[in-house]
Amino acid sequence: ELNKETLSIVAGATDSSLVVSFTPSDTTDKSITWTSSAPTYATVSADGVVTGVAAGESTITATSKNSKTATCVVTVTAS
Numbered sequence: 001e002l003n004k005e006t007l008s009i010v011a012g013a014t015d016s017s018l019v020v021s022f023t024p025s026d027t028t029d030k031s032i033t034w035t036s037s038a039p040t041y042a043t044v045s046a047d048g049v050v051t052g053v054a055a056g057e058s059t060i061t062a063t064s065k066n067s068k069t070a071t072c073v074v075t076v077t078a079s
Contacts, residue, residue, distance in 0.1 A: 012079050018048045035063070052077075
C-alpha cells in the first residue's frame, strides 16, 4: 500500500513523499514498477518521485513483483 491516497503538486515541481509499505513486512522482493495514468499531467520515475507536468489529474500506480497494486491520485495545479 501507499502512504497517501491523494497528492497535490504544482506543475514543474517534484514530490518524493510516496512510500510503499509491504505486507507482510518481511517480503523479500520489494521491487516496484511505477506508472502514471496520464503522463501529460504527472510523471513518476523508477524510484517513485512524482513530477507535475501540467494542470490536471493523474493516477500513480505502484505495482509489486507479485502484481499487487496501490494507487495515489495526483492533482497538478498551474505554477
